[in-house]
Amino acid sequence: MNAIPETESTGFTLTLTIGGAAVAAPATCPVVNPIDESVVAHAPSCSDEQLDQAVSAARNALPAWSATPFDMRRKLLSAVADAVETRVGPLARLLTAEQGKPLADAAGEIRGFCWWLRETAALTLPETVNEDSPDRLSITRHVPVGVVGAIVPWNYPIGNAAFKIGPALLAGCTVVWKPSPFTPLTSLKVGELLRGVLPPGVLNVVSGEDGLGPRLTSHPGIDMISYTGSTPTGRRVMAGAAPRLKRVTLELGGNDPAIVFPDVDVDDVAAKLFWGAFANSGQVCLAIKRLYIHRDVHEPLKRALAAYAASVTVGDGTEPGVRLGPVQNRRQYDRVVDLLRDSRQAGHDLLLGGFPADGPGYLVPLTLVDNPPDDARIVREEQFGPVLPLLRFDDVEDAVARANAGEYGLGASVWSADAEAAASVGRRLRAGTVWINEVQHLSPHVTFGGHKQSGLGTEGGQEGLLDYTLPQTITIRRR
Template structure:
């Protein structure tokens, strides 16, 4: 396949290959699988100008037509799921089955967002006046999704932003740009030119966007540290921001669970997508009455899971996506080894090509350890004993993060009561990671600003405008 031909930016309805390119690696092999355009400042300016030019017409387009465009884009993703999943696996690393679920989920998210409507609130309808509040689009949105779910998390932004009447410049991660660029090729004729522009580039492109005066809003998903920089650079122009940031999600496992029946779900709560999920279980608090049997069951199940190249049949967990994140996970494991913590599984480097880290489970490290306090974003899980519910809730909440969490137990009322005490934007009971385009998702504390999904997420792409009309006397 000719990668230079097949992967181009979308600017003003035209595919452009750019004046420079950068290589994209397969994290399972570290081999170059293709190249993407490396956008210049001029490319960014032109993309913003195209979005600005398209904005009045798109904002004036009836919402029913905007909904139809979202549905058509979702259908295009689903229709090309087979090719997109292979491309996504090649650049991200996840197994084909997971990649297909992401592609289909991205299509579902666009189609689900089309079920939302912008509300109009009547504030007063009296003999003297009529007052209503409606919601109008912001203008041009800059969207910056991450590399762990490049297509799905991009659609978290594309769907509501375009539905609300905004236009967009979308920038995929430099680690995973190809599937998003291919998406641009698939949908370029569905939308009017300039409504959706997709540009790729290196580390400089994101800061150019967050500081650019041409954007009315930046929607960013990524680490908390980067989110702070995005907010800082957006401040001089008072851009609106939505920031979906890091998490250190706690799972609390009550003593009445059926260990045999719950172990598989608990494992994948932590290790799905190789732990590279913002709402993955990052620390698991297990009641002491079942700590030993659950520990043994998790280790036994983990040993049955195949880790390898996502393109190989039977692979369930792929590599870490990129070298920088690989180094961070390895450093956390080394810190745990240096501190003398007990490893139930894993912990040793794998001398093979690719960014592979073995499934690693650590036995009851101290609460103040790095592996408990930091977000690992990789296949490393600390198991931690508890025997008091007030204490475990306090420990679960003793973090700068507040993205997600979960509580597991047969007594659903008791589990729900504990879940309601967790200081996180989403808390699941007896499941995890279930998200919906019709439900709000966002973080508390340092896990973010604003929400995505649902009516609340849609309204983040609008300004509230109140119209007051004084009635003429009879």
């Protein structure tokens, strides 16, 4: 692996950001590079007392921050983006070292963080005049929910943080940001960069092992939890928030279907479908995870997908030409390998890929599983790795019913030369976001959220901003 800069090597010191200051933790935990399992650095492990300090700092900063004029909060959100943008290169190298994605993708994620914050700053909080009569004036406005615990996953540690930090700060909330224990380093560095940009206590960054998340969720000083991750953990987050009736936004698991009509241009859609499924080595909540292909194009499309996949280099994200990196951590790697083992034992047809080679690291070969049965684990369960089942269908009604099966309802897509016909099918899919002839397009101006077991609440757009507020109605009696 190419060495990262000396200032971001295993010798550098990382600290928590609490109340705008650097705080050393009493213990540390190793952060592993997923390409070779070497230790990148040791991240601070926040103690119970330090979590109390971070929450107290956020609570102390809340009155002044919520009273800061909305336009000033907008400007400071843009200033956060400006500060991070000056360090794209070093931050990207650190992100690749801890997450595994190629350097170009890591840099894109850092830039995406900056873009998302700037675009979020353009959103507004509405005021609704309910009555304006000689008798009374009634107005409903939106006030900050309070202190937000932002729990961010390991697949997009910085990009996903923007979904939470941007609207929370704009709404007038203060934040305690907890990155995944697998990928805390870049988040801690961003916290360091922002110590002089935001008022002390407005944004606190704490890291630690698995026990930190439940402590943050149940902390009496936290008013809201915004969590992105698996559905089972989301249920535990909701249970931990319940005793104090904390608000929760949960963006959870997905087993997203894509339906391909027989009229598609196979050569045109093959690459789009590939990246819709395999971007970030399949570690995307909104990735295509079940590909339903009409019988008439099943054979040519599977050949095109296999050929395209064979042209994509998988390996060390620091190496030139590498397009996809490893699975991020041992736990997820073992899960993906277990799904592959189950498919092989069931006799499924693997078009390419299969089991990883022996050796250190978490590289999994790109794998296409041809037409496994609907009750197979590789179809029913979310893979969250570089494995995709290709499922044949004859009838659109059948495809819709199969696509709607299961507990998840995060995203879906429909692909056809007839966009209107595809949209008609898309409206029948039980998913929070349905794309026609594209997938995974997100915008700070567009709301997204899950149906069924894929989550509660929303992110993005004005609705996502409003999730960080509470409605307050002011009624003035005039006579």
